[in-house]
Amino acid sequence: MNEKPVLSASRVSCLYGSKAGCLDVSLEVFPGEILALVGESGSGKTTVLKAVSGQLKPSAGKVTYRDGQGLELDVHGLSEGRRRLMLRTELGFVHQNPRDGLNMAVSAGANVADRLLSGGERSYGRARSKALDWLDRVEIARDRLDDRPGLYSGGMLQRLQIARNLVTGPRLVFLDEPTGGLDASVQARLLDLIRELAAGLRLAAVLVTHDLAVARLLSQRLMVMKEGRVIESGVTDQVLDDPHEPYTQLLVSSILDS
Amino acid sequence: MRLDRSESVLADAQGECLRPGPFPSPSPGARSAAFSASARPRPGQHAPEARLAPGEMVRVEALSKTFVLHLSGPAVLKALEGVSFSVHAGECLAVAGPSGSGKSSLLRCVYGNYLPSSGEILVRDGNGAVSLSGADPRAVLGLRLRSLAYASQFLRVIPRVSALEIVAEPLAARGAPLAEARAAASELLGRLHVPERLQALPPATFSGGERQRVNLARSLVWPAPVLLLDEPTASLDPANEKVVCELVTEAKRRGAAVVGIFHGREAWSRVWDSVYEMRPPGTGGAPAPRFRGREL
Amino acid sequence: MRGQDSADGGSGMERGGSIREILGRGGLDGTEGSGGSGGYNFAYLDEDTKREIRRALLKAVAVPGYQVPFSGREMPMPYGWGTGGIQVTASVIGPGDVLKVIDQGSDDTTNAVSIRNFHRALTGVATTSETRRATLIQTRHRIPEAPLREGQIMVYQVPLPEPMRQLEPSELETRTLHALNEYGTMYLKLYEDVARHGEIAISYDYPVMVAGRHAASPSPIPRFDNPKLDRSPALHLFGAGRERRVYAIPPYTIVKSFDFSDHPFRIQSWDRACEICGSADSYLDEIVTDDRGGRMFVCSDSDHCQERVKRAGTGESGSVGPTATGNAGSTPSGSVGPAPSGSVGRGGKP
Numbered sequence: 001m002n003e004k005p006v007l008s009a010s011r012v013s014c015l016y017g018s019k020a021g022c023l024d025v026s027l028e029v030f031p032g033e034i035l036a037l038v039g040e041s042g043s044g045k046t047t048v049l050k051a052v053s054g055q056l057k058p059s060a061g062k063v064t065y066r067d068g069q070g071l072e073l074d075v076h077g078l079s080e081g082r083r084r085l086m087l088r089t090e091l092g093f094v095h096q097n098p099r100d101g102l103n104m105a106v107s108a109g110a111n112v113a114d115r116l117l118s119g120g121e122r123s124y125g126r127a128r129s130k131a132l133d134w135l136d137r138v139e140i141a142r143d144r145l146d147d148r149p150g151l152y153s154g155g156m157l158q159r160l161q162i163a164r165n166l167v168t169g170p171r172l173v174f175l176d177e178p179t180g181g182l183d184a185s186v187q188a189r190l191l192d193l194i195r196e197l198a199a200g201l202r203l204a205a206v207l208v209t210h211d212l213a214v215a216r217l218l219s220q221r222l223m224v225m226k227e228g229r230v231i232e233s234g235v236t237d238q239v240l241d242d243p244h245e246p247y248t249q250l251l252v253s254s255i256l257d258s
Numbered sequence: 259m260r261l262d263r264s265e266s267v268l269a270d271a272q273g274e275c276l277r278p279g280p281f282p283s284p285s286p287g288a289r290s291a292a293f294s295a296s297a298r299p300r301p302g303q304h305a306p307e308a309r310l311a312p313g314e315m316v317r318v319e320a321l322s323k324t325f326v327l328h329l330s331g332p333a334v335l336k337a338l339e340g341v342s343f344s345v346h347a348g349e350c351l352a353v354a355g356p357s358g359s360g361k362s363s364l365l366r367c368v369y370g371n372y373l374p375s376s377g378e379i380l381v382r383d384g385n386g387a388v389s390l391s392g393a394d395p396r397a398v399l400g401l402r403l404r405s406l407a408y409a410s411q412f413l414r415v416i417p418r419v420s421a422l423e424i425v426a427e428p429l430a431a432r433g434a435p436l437a438e439a440r441a442a443a444s445e446l447l448g449r450l451h452v453p454e455r456l457q458a459l460p461p462a463t464f465s466g467g468e469r470q471r472v473n474l475a476r477s478l479v480w481p482a483p484v485l486l487l488d489e490p491t492a493s494l495d496p497a498n499e500k501v502v503c504e505l506v507t508e509a510k511r512r513g514a515a516v517v518g519i520f521h522g523r524e525a526w527s528r529v530w531d532s533v534y535e536m537r538p539p540g541t542g543g544a545p546a547p548r549f550r551g552r553e554l
Numbered sequence: 555m556r557g558q559d560s561a562d563g564g565s566g567m568e569r570g571g572s573i574r575e576i577l578g579r580g581g582l583d584g585t586e587g588s589g590g591s592g593g594y595n596f597a598y599l600d601e602d603t604k605r606e607i608r609r610a611l612l613k614a615v616a617v618p619g620y621q622v623p624f625s626g627r628e629m630p631m632p633y634g635w636g637t638g639g640i641q642v643t644a645s646v647i648g649p650g651d652v653l654k655v656i657d658q659g660s661d662d663t664t665n666a667v668s669i670r671n672f673h674r675a676l677t678g679v680a681t682t683s684e685t686r687r688a689t690l691i692q693t694r695h696r697i698p699e700a701p702l703r704e705g706q707i708m709v710y711q712v713p714l715p716e717p718m719r720q721l722e723p724s725e726l727e728t729r730t731l732h733a734l735n736e737y738g739t740m741y742l743k744l745y746e747d748v749a750r751h752g753e754i755a756i757s758y759d760y761p762v763m764v765a766g767r768h769a770a771s772p773s774p775i776p777r778f779d780n781p782k783l784d785r786s787p788a789l790h791l792f793g794a795g796r797e798r799r800v801y802a803i804p805p806y807t808i809v810k811s812f813d814f815s816d817h818p819f820r821i822q823s824w825d826r827a828c829e830i831c832g833s834a835d836s837y838l839d840e841i842v843t844d845d846r847g848g849r850m851f852v853c854s855d856s857d858h859c860q861e862r863v864k865r866a867g868t869g870e871s872g873s874v875g876p877t878a879t880g881n882a883g884s885t886p887s888g889s890v891g892p893a894p895s896g897s898v899g900r901g902g903k904p
Contacts (some may be wrong), residue, residue, distance in 0.1 A: 081734040110745050118738025124748050124814040148748050186416040217416050235395045242372040246328035
């Protein structure tokens with residue numbers, strides 16, 4: 001357990017004009033661990049996700065990523081080229097709407113091969129066989145490889161987006177409401193897939209969700225956000241079963257009834 | 259948030275030579291190798307004072323737990339008050355008392371599921387100890403990974419996953435190869451009379467007893483140094499209850515410390531070594547553990 | 555495609571003719587225009603415009619393959635008829651130049667004729683159809699078969715200068731990708747091709763890497779011509795009128811066609827020879843000869859074809875006539891025909 005965090009954010013604040021997106025948020029994510037950010041919409045969890053994934057430069061604070069070689073990188077101090085390279089090799093970002101994370105103009109196979117080709121893969125055969133391999137892993141039939149994603153169902157699209165992100169073996173993945181908008185049976189299948197992949201690949205992940213049941217099933221640790229601040233955090237089941245803050249108690253009592 | 263800072267640690271005088279060392283587990287087979295690595299003492303894990311005696315696995319001191327329910331008033335609920343006991347390796351402590359006396363809350367506190375309001379809970383972690391009062395969440399998760407198995411009354415799992423995968427998961431999470439983990443899980447479920455036909459199904463459709471056996475198998479499949487059992491056989495028939503008692507006795511033999519709520523079930527009287535009698539908070543002083551002389 | 559071009563070219567020629575009428579008085583023999591006399595400046599563009607375009611061209615030569623923006627002028631013809639190429643030609647042409655204009659390899663299609671007339675009318679330079687004699691060659695869709703030499707300038711008409719546009723609609727993003735040397739998108743395009751056709755089926759406008767740094771469109775030349783760009787002794791200038799971009803491949807620049815290690819770039823080939831000159835190694839066009847399905851395959855480069863016939867007539871080299879044994883019913887080798895089929899790239903003009 002002398003492991004160092006893959007990602008650490010220290011006192012990050014994001015201000016939109018005079019309005020605060022998030023205030024004084026610190027977090028760490030370790031290899032093989034899923035950290036959930038929960039709170040109602042507008043609580044700042046998506047702002048935090050953007051800030052720690054390098055998409056939004058915070059007004060204050062620092063975000064540090066530790067790369068595969070153990071090098072600490074200031075996520076917001078990187079050159080554009082290095083930042084983009086990092087985003088498509090070592091990081092993954094799974095959007096709530098898979099259309100935001102996929103290239104709908106090319107085939108499913110090309111979507112998965114994309115990050116490999118960007119990373120310098122120059123063999124068609126290798127790129128394609130890795131794409132096929134990942135289709136298997138996310139349980140998409142092999143004969144759908146050359147279909148445009150527009151022909152896929154919602155659950156398949158989300159699984160394709162996951163394959164597209166994981167094909168380069170990222171160390172850290174950001175999940176923004178990954179099961180939002182899917183019906184219950186599809187959601188269960190996806191949850192199982194994410195859990196299995198995260199554990200098998202020792203991925204570190206930051207999960208943003210408003211669904212406490214999803215947070216309970218996927219994450220080991222949890223942070224509750226309200227009005228841009230983290231108001232309570234801890235081991236996921238502890239926060240959900242023994243919430244201390246009035247707001248957390250409200251969240252738990254109003255959502256978790258299963 | 260550094261890990262070592264928030265861990266209260268035992269600096270055992272004997273260090274690695276701790277004799278009754280319940281961990282690495284003496285359980286047979288290749289599995290033990292996978293776990294022994296995590297049981298090694300870690301650098302920086304030396305606290306100024308030793309608070310667990312040699313062989314002591316769990317110590318609870320003057321533990322109180324109060325819930326403040328902000329949505330109802332706020333209402334203040336006292337669940338535990340002045341609870342103290344200690345469990346050694348190879349011992350089983352039965353927690354007894356009327357309903358509402360906080361038995362389940364106590365187990366949850368020891369597992370880190372409830373945060374203590376005051377007092378101290380120390381659980382052995384290799385050659386050190388982790389305090390569960392105000393521990394860093396990652397220290398709690400690490401402790402659970404290495405030392406704590408908890409069988410709650412509820413099975414909470416991802417809906418689609420098969421019983422076999424659910425039971426194999428704790429082994430796989432501790433580094434066992436998947437095939438090995440599945441084989442061990444299948445064998446254990448077999449002993450608990452969950453046929454292979456059912457093992458392949460998600461437990462959502464199982465009966466209460468079947469679900470409880472899956473839940474128990476999850477905590478018994480790996481050689482946890484500390485076992486917490488919350489009414490493990492409440493909905494089991496005598497035959498299955500007997501198997502569970504055997505399994506827990508085997509765990510004790512390999513050096514596990516067991517804390518359980520057995521609700522006066524006869525079968526368990528052969529398993530536990532001492533009883534801790536709980537009383538609802540505010541109904542008098544904290545009772546001392548009651549030992550039943552049993553020849554070991 | 556050709557039929558359409560002919561129609562366009564026809565009106566272009568008329569316009570060329572009318573300009574000559576307007577200019578009737580001549581005054582086209584110097585680099586300075588007729589100024590206040592109401593005529594047109596040498597080569598149509600005013601000197602400031604030419605200077606600005608030359609400046610852009612110098613930058614383009616300095617950064618091979620990089621698309622340099624320039625403030626393109628309105629030309630007396632619509633976009634898509636070669637306004638980019640004409641502006642580049644007009645900016646670099648001098649009275650001593652010998653100009654050749656080809657369209658689809660031919661000097662005598664209407665488009666080629668009208669553009670040649672336009673330049674001749676406004677500059678008075680000598681024109682030729684012989685590749686060897688020309689100092690300046692404006693082209694659409696082909697590079698001549700005869701080897702180019704030092705001192706020659708090729709000017710290409712480019713409809714879409716951005717090789718990644720098909721997959722990346724944002725100009726801001728493509729510029730960023732060029733700046734960061736991120737060309738995964740190029741391979742994505744190739745991947746799609748192989749996945750769909752079993753091979754890279756781009757037959758026109760096959761993207762190239764220029765000097766190992768910038769991805770570029772070679773303009774809609776057949777991929778058959780791509781190897782001619784590599785380490786070419788001539789200077790290649792590309793002008794996109796609508797998009798207002800110029801770029802260049804300076805002499806002896808390394809130009810590599812994008813490909814996969816297991817699907818290497820290869821040029822089109824035919825299992826037959828030109829039915830006029832017998833050339834077995836030039837780019838062939840399929841000509842429909844009647845409305846009963848009769849057709850023949852001939853060199854697309856008409857100058858090259860005529861040269862060979864002429865030389866054979868004087869006994870200079872080789873035999874004339876079809877050398878291939880296949881009859882008229884046989885198909886070209888591979889799946890790539892002379893009129894490239896299944897083209898995924900933006901082949902030819904829309």
